[in-house]
Amino acid sequence: MDAPHDAAGWIQPMDRPLDSTINRLKFVFPCRTARCGALIEFAPAALSEPVVECPRCGGRAEFHLDGRLTPQGRLTACPMCGCPELFVRKDFPPAIGVCIVIIAGLASIWFLRSSPSIAYAILAGAALLDLVLYLLFPKVTVCYRCRAELRGVRLNPDHHGFDLATREKYS
Numbered sequence: 001m002d003a004p005h006d007a008a009g010w011i012q013p014m015d016r017p018l019d020s021t022i023n024r025l026k027f028v029f030p031c032r033t034a035r036c037g038a039l040i041e042f043a044p045a046a047l048s049e050p051v052v053e054c055p056r057c058g059g060r061a062e063f064h065l066d067g068r069l070t071p072q073g074r075l076t077a078c079p080m081c082g083c084p085e086l087f088v089r090k091d092f093p094p095a096i097g098v099c100i101v102i103i104a105g106l107a108s109i110w111f112l113r114s115s116p117s118i119a120y121a122i123l124a125g126a127a128l129l130d131l132v133l134y135l136l137f138p139k140v141t142v143c144y145r146c147r148a149e150l151r152g153v154r155l156n157p158d159h160h161g162f163d164l165a166t167r168e169k170y171s
Helices: 018-024 094-112 116-136 164-169
Strands: 028-029 039-042 052-053 059-063 085-089 139-143 149-151
Touching: 018 094
Parallel strands: none
Antiparallel strands: 028 039, 028 149, 052 059, 085 139, 139 149
């Protein structure tokens, strides 16, 4: 089967079948039970029914993919809470990024008096490491309302980066 071409002759990527998208989905969301706070991680394809149980408190949560996942594998709303407002971010632990910045900053301050070139090289190395990590890590879709992290879906062009004003609506 040939790949489809657009009017300019460029090859367009073929959309994945919905079944293969569902097999790759992986969700992480905080338990909704009061005072539990556990993170529940599951793959919808591994479940026989659309209900997930918290491993800590036993609380149950439903998820719905019907009408929220396009045939192309893009989310239009959160499967956990139904919120249509989702954002995209890099799937990288922010604490590690902060540690890299702090260590590079302290190391460059340490070397600044004795060897400024080493101090600047450390800062450049940290920036290069940040760029490499940025390019290597995939993006994850996150729900503003319930903070569910939705992995394995194709990125929806309607979902952009984090917006504080939108987040404040759900606080």
